[in-house]
Every structure is written in structure tokens, then in C-alpha cells.
Amino acid sequence: MRRFVKKTFVEKINLIVKYLFLIIVAIVSLYPFIWVVTSSLKNNNEIYRNSFGLPKVALWDNYVEAWKGAHVGTSFFNSLFVCLATITILIIVTAMGSYILTRVYKNAFLSTYLSLGIMIPIHALLIPSVLLFKFLHLQDNLVSLVIVYVATNISFSMFIMKGFLEGIPKELDEAATIDGSNLVGIFFKIIFPIAKPGIATVATLAFLNCWNDLLLGLVLISDPAKKTLSMSISALKGSYVTQYGLLCAGFIISIIPVVIMYLLLQKQVVQGMTAGAVKG
Amino acid sequence: MKRKISRLGLSILFLAPVIFVYSIFIFLPMLSSLYYSFTEWNGVTDTAFVGLKNYKSLLADSDYWVVFFNTIKLVIITLVVQIPMGLIIAFLLYSKTRGMKIFRTIYFLPVVIAPVAIALMFSLFYNSEIGIFNIILEAVGLDMLKKNWLSDTHTLLYAVMAPQVWQYIGLYVTIFLGALQSIPEELMESAQIDGANKYKTFLHIILPQISSFTSICTVLCITGSLKAFDHSWIMTGGGPGVRSAYLGVYMYKTAFVNSDFGMGSTITITIITVSLIITGILNMITTMKSNN
Numbered sequence: 001m002r003r004f005v006k007k008t009f010v011e012k013i014n015l016i017v018k019y020l021f022l023i024i025v026a027i028v029s030l031y032p033f034i035w036v037v038t039s040s041l042k043n044n045n046e047i048y049r050n051s052f053g054l055p056k057v058a059l060w061d062n063y064v065e066a067w068k069g070a071h072v073g074t075s076f077f078n079s080l081f082v083c084l085a086t087i088t089i090l091i092i093v094t095a096m097g098s099y100i101l102t103r104v105y106k107n108a109f110l111s112t113y114l115s116l117g118i119m120i121p122i123h124a125l126l127i128p129s130v131l132l133f134k135f136l137h138l139q140d141n142l143v144s145l146v147i148v149y150v151a152t153n154i155s156f157s158m159f160i161m162k163g164f165l166e167g168i169p170k171e172l173d174e175a176a177t178i179d180g181s182n183l184v185g186i187f188f189k190i191i192f193p194i195a196k197p198g199i200a201t202v203a204t205l206a207f208l209n210c211w212n213d214l215l216l217g218l219v220l221i222s223d224p225a226k227k228t229l230s231m232s233i234s235a236l237k238g239s240y241v242t243q244y245g246l247l248c249a250g251f252i253i254s255i256i257p258v259v260i261m262y263l264l265l266q267k268q269v270v271q272g273m274t275a276g277a278v279k280g
Numbered sequence: 281m282k283r284k285i286s287r288l289g290l291s292i293l294f295l296a297p298v299i300f301v302y303s304i305f306i307f308l309p310m311l312s313s314l315y316y317s318f319t320e321w322n323g324v325t326d327t328a329f330v331g332l333k334n335y336k337s338l339l340a341d342s343d344y345w346v347v348f349f350n351t352i353k354l355v356i357i358t359l360v361v362q363i364p365m366g367l368i369i370a371f372l373l374y375s376k377t378r379g380m381k382i383f384r385t386i387y388f389l390p391v392v393i394a395p396v397a398i399a400l401m402f403s404l405f406y407n408s409e410i411g412i413f414n415i416i417l418e419a420v421g422l423d424m425l426k427k428n429w430l431s432d433t434h435t436l437l438y439a440v441m442a443p444q445v446w447q448y449i450g451l452y453v454t455i456f457l458g459a460l461q462s463i464p465e466e467l468m469e470s471a472q473i474d475g476a477n478k479y480k481t482f483l484h485i486i487l488p489q490i491s492s493f494t495s496i497c498t499v500l501c502i503t504g505s506l507k508a509f510d511h512s513w514i515m516t517g518g519g520p521g522v523r524s525a526y527l528g529v530y531m532y533k534t535a536f537v538n539s540d541f542g543m544g545s546t547i548t549i550t551i552i553t554v555s556l557i558i559t560g561i562l563n564m565i566t567t568m569k570s571n572n
Contacts, residue, residue: 018372018377019377021372022369022372022373022377022383025369025383025387026383026386026387028446029386029387029389029390029449029450030386030389032401032405033389033401035412036401036404039404039410044410047410048409048410051410051412051415052412052415092297093297093298093301094298096294096295096297096298097294097295097297097298097299099294100291100294100295101295104287104291104294105291105295110295110299113302113307114298114299114302116307117302117306117307119555119556120306120310120552121503121506121507121528121548121551121552121555122507123507123509123528123531123532123548123551124309124310124313124548124549124551124552125305125306125309125310125313126531126532126535126536126544126548127313127316127323127535127541127544127545127548128308128309128310128312128313128316129305129309130323131323132304132305132309147301147305148305150301150305151301151302151304151305151306152306154298154301154302154306155302155306158298182286182287182290183287183290183291183294184290187294208392211394212392212393212394212395212396214394214395214396214509214510214513214514215509215510215532218532218536219532219536230394230396230397233394233396233397233400234396234400234513234514236400237400237403237514244404244407244410247400247404248404251397251400251401254394254396254397255393255394255397258392258393258394259389259392259393261392262388262389262392263385266385266388269388269392270388270454273391273392273451273454274451274454274455274458
């Protein structure tokens with residue numbers, strides 16, 4: 001009997017230690033962001049004196065100024081345009097491609113060829129891309145970013161899309177063929193609607209990849225008015241060297257779209273990022 | 281007959297865009313990077329084929345080796361911190377935890393945020409005036425540990441690595457959590473019936489079951505470190521000199537700051553080679569293990 005009681009006591013301690021640990025990890029993951037949020041509403045003096053507290057008076061002006069300064073506002077819309085254009089083109093192109101490669105014309109060589117991109121680090125593309133877009137007269141043009149982002153997202157998108165399309169029963173295509181639909185009809189009437197979850201996953205992950213990229217933007221864009229948000233955020237450090245509140249506000253502006261998306265589409269985000277991981 | 285032709289034609293039409301974009305903007309550039317690595321070239325003048333000259337001078341370049349070992353240090357630190365932490369947290373979450381989803385949501389949050397933003401945030405934390413690391417140290421009475429984290433040569437490299445390690449732990453938690461959830465429940469139950477304690481179950485049942493995920497995570501740590509760029513570039517620009525630069529940063533500096541496209545390509549090829557060799561070795565180990 002005593003032994004029984006003692007064991008539950010140990011179990012209780014274990015449980016407390018476990019939750020304590022999990023909560024500490026949660027604080028370590030989350031608190032940095034909370035600190036930036038509160039600091040984004042303070043002035044320098046208050047950040048220094050009252051580092052951990054809430055702002056006494058919320059300085060919303062920091063956001064207004066950060067939005068106007070260092071091209072944050074313009075680059076916000078540049079990023080949005082580039083991301084949306086990339087996602088749209090990427091989905092059309094890879095949905096069509098993976099449809100053919102999984103259901104109409106299976107070809108191991110082409111599938112392998114298209115999956116090689118997973119192993120190619122972005123660094124291998126930087127110099128050739130700069131030259132290629134110079135040759136195409138697209139340097140310093142957001143279109144060049146859209147093209148590169150579509151290209152660099154092809155391999156993983158094909159991987160996810162193909163996984164989804166393979167799960168759709170073949171009988172559906174056959175039934176539609178008997179009904180007189182051709183490839184295009186089947187694609188739009190059957191494949192596209194059923195593949196929606198796969199498309200959502202591809203879209204979310206591609207959005208994150210584009211929104212968060214810095215390197216390709218740095219080498220392809222130099223006109224300040226055409227910079228993406230990552231680039232102007234990295235420039236904030238230079239322009240607001242001592243205005244910490246503004247810097248924090250700029251930081252928050254840059255992460256808001258991604259955070260909202262993560263909270264709304266968590267399943268797709270996690271699925272995409274870990275599928276992206278599992279693929280190697 | 282007519283139907284067949286149109287089917288083939290449509291297939292080609294459907295496949296063409298993806299293959300075209302991929303070939304022109306991924307595959308060809310990669311091949312040309314290989315070619316450029318054998319040339320001397322600043323991007324403006326004509327390319328001059330110089331054979332292995334770039335590779336030879338790279339091997340004799342002391343900066344390259346500093347950067348190379350910085351990258352290896354990053355690989356080691358991500359391996360010994362991220363994977364065990366990810367596994368431990370995932371294991372704690374897995375064993376009937378209340379609020380598991382909330383914890384997972386919080387842990388994964390930093391993963392989705394731009395590395396640029398994370399680096400910016402950490403450079404604020406390291407700031408000598410308002411940085412919270414120093415403020416916390418002061419608050420707990422450890423003033424003597426206060427530092428200028430990004431200029432002290434002893435802490436510089438680790439201060440640059442910290443945000444990257446911190447940011448991606450959630451990714452490994454999530455991967456391992458998925459791995460643990462994929463273990464058949466009967467296996468765990470029978471182990472418990474056999475009287476195995478938690479520690480033994482973990483060592484003899486769980487670890488072998490998730491070994492394929494562990495090697496995936498290892499590959500991720502390695503490839504992630506080999507292409508690391510943003511954190512170092514934003515926080516220190518890789519400097520002073522190349523003290524806090526990784527291979528990815530050094531490549532960017534060589535190619536786009538010093539306009540040495542040939543040498544930049546050579547560095548890229550060494551990045552690809554190292555990553556292929558390491559993943560190749562890992563694959564060999566895993567296949568050998570599964571054959572035994």
C-alpha cells in the first residue's frame with residue numbers, strides 16, 4: 001500500500017517537472033516575439049528603462065513611421081505581388097505536370113529529373129540567374145523573382161502534388177473519359193477539385209518560401225523601390241540604427257502575414273514544411 | 281487514332297511548362313555553375329578557362345578554411361542541440377500531454393518566420409544598450425558575464441549560431457512527434473506488458489522505430505548548415521573579416537561583393553560536394569544498418 005502511494009507521488013512530481021519543462025520551452029519560443037511587440041510601442045528611453053513591462057503609452061506612431069520609412073510599405077506590396085504571382089503560376093504549372101506524370105504518362109526519368117532540384121542548394125543558382133536575367137533584360141524586375149521562385153519551388157510542389165494525385169482512384173478518369181471528357185476536361189472537372197488539399201499545402205509552403213527569401217532578392221533586385229520585404233527589413237538595421245521602437249515595428253509588420261497564415265492554415269503549413277523535410 | 285494523337289499532344293502541352301521552367305532556371309544554371317568554377321571571371325569581361333586553378337587557390341586560402349570550420353561547427357552544434365532537444369520535447373508531448381496542440385503550435389511558430397526577421401530580433405537582444413541578455417544577467421546579479429556578444433571574439437560565432445539553432449528546434453519537434461505517432465500502439469503496449477520501464481521502452485522500442493526520421497533530421501541539419509546565410513549576413517555580415525561567416529556567406533561575399541564569379545562558383549561546388557558526400561555516407565550507413 002505504501003509503495004503504491006509513493007509511486008503516485010513520484011508520478012506527480014514527474015508530471016509537474018514535465019509540464020514545467022514544456023512551459024519553459026514555450027516561454028523561450030514565444031517570449032522573444034512578445035518582447036518585440038511591446039517594444040514596438042515604446043520609445044528608446046522606455047525600452048531601456050522598462051524593458052520587460054507593457055508600454056505606459058502605446059506609441060502607434062512607430063508603426064506609421066516604420067511603414068513609411070525604408071520602403072517598408074512599398075516592399076510589403078512588392079512581396080505580396082511576387083508571392084501571389086508565384087503561387088498562381090506554380091500551382092497551374094505543377095498541377096498540370098504532376099497530373100500527366102501520375103495518371104496519363106508515367107515516366108520515371110522525367111520524375112527523377114524534376115525531383116533533382118530538391119538537392120540543389122540555392123547558391124548554385126545565384127550567379128547563373130543573374131546572368132540569365134541580364135540576358136533576358138529582366139534584371140531589377142520583379143518578374144525575374146517570380147520566375148526564380150516558381151522554378152525553385154517546382155521540385156517540392158511536384159512531390160506533394162504527385163502524392164495527392166496518386167491517391168485519387170483511376171476509375172474517376174475512366175468514367176469521365178467514357179462520358180466524353182478529354183484530358184483538359186478531366187483535369188478541370190475532376191483532378192483540380194479533388195487535389196485541393198494538396199494545392200493548399202503547396203500554396204502555403206510556396207508562400208512561406210517566397211516571403212521569407214532574402215538571398216535571391218539580394219542578387220536579382222537592387223532598385224530600392226522594387227525591394228522585397230525581407231530586403232527592406234534587413235536594411236532597417238542600418239536606417240534605424242538607434243530607433244529601436246521603429247525597428248521592432250518594422251519587424252512586426254514583416255511577420256504579420258506569415259503569423260496570420262500560420263494560425264489560420266496551421267495544418268497545411270506543418271504538413272508542407274515537414275513533407276518538405278521528409279523528402280530530404 | 282485522332283483521339284490518341286490529341287491525347288499525346290495535350291500531354292506534351294501540360295508537361296511542357298514545368299519542364300521548360302525547371303530546365304532553364306534550375307538545371308542549366310546548376311550545370312553552368314560547374315563550368316564557371318573552372319573559369320576566371322568577374323562577370324563583365326570574357327570568361328577565361330583556368331582549369332583547377334580556382335580549386336587550388338581555394339585550398340590555399342586561409343579564409344576559406346576559417347569559414348569551412350565555422351560551417352562544420354554549425355553542423356555539429358545543430359546536430360547535438362536540435363536533434364536531442366527535438367526528440368526530448370516530442371517525447372514529452374507524445375506521452376498523453378494536455379494542451380499538446382497548443383504547445384506544438386507555439387514551438388513551431390519561430391520556424392515559419394523569416395530568418396532575416398529572427399536575425400534582426402536577435403541583434404536587438406545582443407544590443408549593448410537595450411539587449412535583454414545583458415539586462416537579464418544584470419537582474420540576476422551576474423554582471424560580470426555581461427558582454428558585447430557580437431564583438432567579443434569568444435562569443436561572436438556562437439552568438440550568430442544561437443538564433444538559427446533556437447529557430448528550428450520546433451521543426452524537429454514536429455518531425456519527431458509525427459514519427460512517434462506513427463509507431464504502432466500495440467508495440468508500445470506489449471513493451472509495457474513485458475515490464476519495460478519508460479527509459480527502456482524509449483531506448484529499445486522507440487529509437488529503433490524512428491531511426492529513419494533521425495537520419496532525415498541529420499541530413500536536414502547538415503544541408504541547413506551548409507546553405508546557412510541569412511542569420512550571419514544580417515547580424516554581422518560574416519565579419520569581422522570572415523570570423524562569423526559560413527560557406528554560404530563566403531560564397532555570396534566572393535561572388536557579389538568582390539565580383540569574383542569564378543571563385544564564387546568554385547565555393548558553390550564545394551558546398552554541393554560536401555553536402556552530397558555527407559548525405560551519401562549517411563545513406564550508406566542507413567542501408568547497411570537495414571541490411572544487417
